[in-house]
Amino acid sequence: MAGMAQNQAKFLQGSLLRHITVMSSAASLGLMAIFLVDLVDMLFISMLGNEALAAAVGYAGAILFFTTSLSIGLAITAGALAARALGQGDEARAREVLTHVLIVGVIFALVVVALVWFSLPFLTGLVGATGETQRLAVRYLSIIVPGMPLMMIAMVCSAVLRGHGDAKMSTWVTLSGGLVNAVLDPILIFGLDMGLDGAAWATLVARFTMFAVALWPILRTYGGFVAVNAKAIIADLSPILAIAVPSILANIATPIGAAYVTRTAAQFGEEAVAGMAIVGRLTPVAFGMIFALSGAIGPIIGQNFGARNFDRVRRAFIESLWFTAAYVVCAVLILVLLRNSIVEVFSATGVARNLIFLFCGPLSLAWIFNGVIFVGNAAYNNLGYPYYSTSINWLRNTLGIVPFVWLGARFWGAEGVLIGQMAGGVFVALLSYVLTTRVIARVSVADVPDLTRPVFSAHNRTFRLFNHRR
Numbered sequence: 291m292a293g294m295a296q297n298q299a300k301f302l303q304g305s306l307l308r309h310i311t312v313m314s315s316a317a318s319l320g321l322m323a324i325f326l327v328d329l330v331d332m333l334f335i336s337m338l339g340n341e342a343l344a345a346a347v348g349y350a351g352a353i354l355f356f357t358t359s360l361s362i363g364l365a366i367t368a369g370a371l372a373a374r375a376l377g378q379g380d381e382a383r384a385r386e387v388l389t390h391v392l393i394v395g396v397i398f399a400l401v402v403v404a405l406v407w408f409s410l411p412f413l414t415g416l417v418g419a420t421g422e423t424q425r426l427a428v429r430y431l432s433i434i435v436p437g438m439p440l441m442m443i444a445m446v447c448s449a450v451l452r453g454h455g456d457a458k459m460s461t462w463v464t465l466s467g468g469l470v471n472a473v474l475d476p477i478l479i480f481g482l483d484m485g486l487d488g489a490a491w492a493t494l495v496a497r498f499t500m501f502a503v504a505l506w507p508i509l510r511t512y513g514g515f516v517a518v519n520a521k522a523i524i525a526d527l528s529p530i531l532a533i534a535v536p537s538i539l540a541n542i543a544t545p546i547g548a549a550y551v552t553r554t555a556a557q558f559g560e561e562a563v564a565g566m567a568i569v570g571r572l573t574p575v576a577f578g579m580i581f582a583l584s585g586a587i588g589p590i591i592g593q594n595f596g597a598r599n600f601d602r603v604r605r606a607f608i609e610s611l612w613f614t615a616a617y618v619v620c621a622v623l624i625l626v627l628l629r630n631s632i633v634e635v636f637s638a639t640g641v642a643r644n645l646i647f648l649f650c651g652p653l654s655l656a657w658i659f660n661g662v663i664f665v666g667n668a669a670y671n672n673l674g675y676p677y678y679s680t681s682i683n684w685l686r687n688t689l690g691i692v693p694f695v696w697l698g699a700r701f702w703g704a705e706g707v708l709i710g711q712m713a714g715g716v717f718v719a720l721l722s723y724v725l726t727t728r729v730i731a732r733v734s735v736a737d738v739p740d741l742t743r744p745v746f747s748a749h750n751r752t753f754r755l756f757n758h759r760r
């Protein structure tokens with residue numbers, strides 16, 4: 291069994307750039323399918339001719355961003371621990387990690403769902419929704435939020451599939467959800483005249499589909515799960531929490547920053563919120579490859595770290611940055627060429643039109659810096675420094691958002707909100723680059739222990755991972 295696992299640790303050999311390109315490209319297909327459907331959702335809702343509906347989806351997006359970020363944190367945990375175990379040739383440990391992360395994750399997700407569902411009026415008000423728009427946002431969210439445990443399980447299983455190097459099946463998890471959503475959207479929104487409710491139900495069914503598709507290869511190809519053992523789960527709380535807590539904290543920062551942006555844009559009217567919502571859905575479609583890269587590079591770094599191939603860890607980081615820069619330049623050129631068509635498709639006027647034009651221009655070159663942050667965070671999570679990821683993400687979404695957005699809104703109005711949001715990432719990215727190179731240098735010369743079973747120990751104001759024997 292261990293020999294088979296070693297064979298599955300496919301990132302220990304071969305071209306790193308090829309691994310990065312294949313994993314990112316495959317993962318981006320599924321992600322872009324989901325994001326493209328979200329964009330089509332917005333298009334269909336805009337076609338209903340009610341600006342309050344589009345604004346409601348914008349406000350709801352900030353809340354959904356929060357719940358999705360929690361699931362991402364758990365997926366990072368499972369992916370990082372599984373990749374290290376596979377790099378060390380221990381497939382049984384990879385199955386054990388998946389089982390225990392899912393058990394802990396489901397319990398956590400159910401608690402979060404209950405808290406969020408009963409707090410929807412408060413949460414939507416917190417991001418600036420009022421009146422009829424708030425009522426619509428609450429109704430939309432009340433349908434989707436209960437599907438969070440399904441989404442969490444799908445994302446965790448998908449991360450472990452990436453840890454195995456199975457880009458194809460990992461892609462099908464998200465791609466299946468996107469396809470189901472794309473088919474159901476027009477049927478429910480227009481065919482059954484369900485409007486905004488139809489979009490919400492389509493999303494919920496898509497999450498159930500992702501859940502089913504994610505479990506299939508885990509059960510059929512990768513040995514499924516281990517038997518539930520309470521003592522083993524308790525023993526594994528240490529390595530799970532060592533990555534999950536900082537990863538969740540890091541990912542919570544993003545929706546908090548997004549909520550501040552949405553609230554600031556709200557002072558310029560529903561047209562500005564609708565424009566920012568369109569931009570918010572254009573962003574992952576245009577830069578889905580960068581979102582995918584942040585998940586794809588983790589297993590590559592994790593496997594080589596587990597096998598102590600530190601030179602490949604270093605080169606994987608550098609080649610990921612070159613990949614990021616090349617992709618962003620190409621994506622921005624396409625956005626510039628398509629911006630008139632995008633404005634026409636959404637029938638955007640006034641402030642909403644200005645925001646789309648601003649986004650579909652040279653301003654989006656700043657996504658190179660967001661890519662640096664993404665890759666750096668993946669490196670921290672897989673090299674045993676997850677709290678660095680937490681610090682960088684909170685820095686990006688506080689000092690890298692609030693003062694820049696505030697100043698931008700003060701001098702340039704709604705357009706300044708977008709300018710400030712993009713500009714703040716430059717300084718944080720430079721810091722992240724320096725920090726990541728130092729972390730890689732540190733682990734390369736250190737006597738690094740078995741990181742699949744770590745325990746907490748304070749070290750340099752962060753948490754270092756040490757070997758834990760059961």
